[in-house]
Amino acid sequence: MLKFLRGLPKVELHAHLNGSLNTDSIRELAEKVYGAQTADFSTLCEQFVKFEKGAKLDECFEKFGFVHKLTATKQGLEYATELVIRDFAKDHVIYVELRTTPKANEHMSRRAYLQTVLDAIKSARDLYEIRVKLLPSINRGEPIEVAEEIVALAIEFASTEPDIIVGIDFSGNPNQGKFKDFMPALSEAKKHDLKLALHCAEVDNPLEIREMIKFGMSRCGHGTYLTESGYEHLKEENIPIECCLTSNIKSGTVANIGVHHLKQLMEADAPKVLCTDDSGVFDTTLTDEFFLATETFGLTRSQCIALTMEAVEHAFATREEKLLMKMQIYSYTRRQPL
Numbered sequence: 001m002l003k004f005l006r007g008l009p010k011v012e013l014h015a016h017l018n019g020s021l022n023t024d025s026i027r028e029l030a031e032k033v034y035g036a037q038t039a040d041f042s043t044l045c046e047q048f049v050k051f052e053k054g055a056k057l058d059e060c061f062e063k064f065g066f067v068h069k070l071t072a073t074k075q076g077l078e079y080a081t082e083l084v085i086r087d088f089a090k091d092h093v094i095y096v097e098l099r100t101t102p103k104a105n106e107h108m109s110r111r112a113y114l115q116t117v118l119d120a121i122k123s124a125r126d127l128y129e130i131r132v133k134l135l136p137s138i139n140r141g142e143p144i145e146v147a148e149e150i151v152a153l154a155i156e157f158a159s160t161e162p163d164i165i166v167g168i169d170f171s172g173n174p175n176q177g178k179f180k181d182f183m184p185a186l187s188e189a190k191k192h193d194l195k196l197a198l199h200c201a202e203v204d205n206p207l208e209i210r211e212m213i214k215f216g217m218s219r220c221g222h223g224t225y226l227t228e229s230g231y232e233h234l235k236e237e238n239i240p241i242e243c244c245l246t247s248n249i250k251s252g253t254v255a256n257i258g259v260h261h262l263k264q265l266m267e268a269d270a271p272k273v274l275c276t277d278d279s280g281v282f283d284t285t286l287t288d289e290f291f292l293a294t295e296t297f298g299l300t301r302s303q304c305i306a307l308t309m310e311a312v313e314h315a316f317a318t319r320e321e322k323l324l325m326k327m328q329i330y331s332y333t334r335r336q337p338l
């Protein structure tokens with residue numbers, strides 16, 4: 001099964017750029033861009049992927065600071081983007097939607113950040129034969145004005161790069177900021193045909209969950225704490241839940257893998273996609289996530305193929321791109337015994 005899953009052409013719809021650098025790539029990045037590394041640095045890398053049992057979501061967010069230091073320069077960000085795309089391609093991911101929060105610092109403006117990632121995507125996608133889209137992220141822990149700037153940049157960049165910038169991601173620590181405050185910025189993005197992928201119900205916040213569902217979205221990130229009626233509503237609207245198994249377990253938002261809502265979604269034949277979230281931080285790959293699903297819930301090869309096809313269906317890609325991806329998946333599976 002593992003071999004089959006590794007070779008299966010896969011589609012990744014929920015991946016944060018700075019969370020998707022695995023420790024080998026972090027070492028490579030640090031060496032190439034910043035010079036040889038010390039023993040202390042190796043210890044930091046080990047700590048990066050270490051989770052104590054019972055870790056809380058807040059602890060995950062502290063981990064990103066380590067990578068953010070390495071991607072704070074143009075050169076670091078450029079190389080990190082290439083490495084992340086390379087690693088997805090290595091795992092036979094044929095299409096990835098990367099999301100990232102444009103950051104301003106002494107080296108770069110938010111505009112320069114976005115331009116750097118865009119340019120790196122353009123060179124890497126040809127090098128590694130993988131389709132790459134980009135969703136600029138709004139970090140809910142930052143001020144509204146920053147969100148407005150990011151939406152304005154996304155609209156502007158989407159007009160020149162419509163085949164890459166396809167939507168907006170709403171993320172960040174769910175214990176910070178209020179969704180309601182970001183609604184005007186998100187409405188503006190929607191008005192300009194950008195798709196919305198919202199982290200929704202990652203923590204138990206019934207009022208906010210209701211506001212988000214009423215507001216609408218194209219895809220729902222995590223959906224861990226949705227109620228029965230929330231699940232039903234998303235199913236009626238054909239809004240998939242981006243299920244990130246390892247992320248939910250390691251960050252403690254789902255008690256154990258056996259009770260993950262993927263099972264419920266499969267049984268209800270509700271829309272869902274399997275994703276990694278932060279393959280670096282959570283030390284996983286999309287293949288690992290599929291394998292975990294097969295081991296835990298007994299998914300068959302056919303069900304894994306169906307899940308991949310579902311991801312194609314819900315990708316923010318064109319009809320032609322979707323058709324090509326389906327053909328690629330079909331041609332692989334035709335060569336495999338089911």
Ligand SMILES: CNc1ncnc2c1ncn2[C@@H]1O[C@H](COP(=O)(O)O)[C@@H](O)[C@H]1O
Pocket residue numbers: 016017018019060064099100101102137139171172173174199202247251277278
């Ligand atoms: C674990 N579940 C999660 N829930 C919410 N937001 C998350 C997240 N995982 C990552 N991020 C968001 O993505 C950023 C890292 O990538 P970028 O610097 O944007 O490329 C994090 O700082 C956080 O804002």
Ligand SMILES: [Zn+2]
Pocket residue numbers: 014016171199221277
């Ligand atoms: Zn996420």
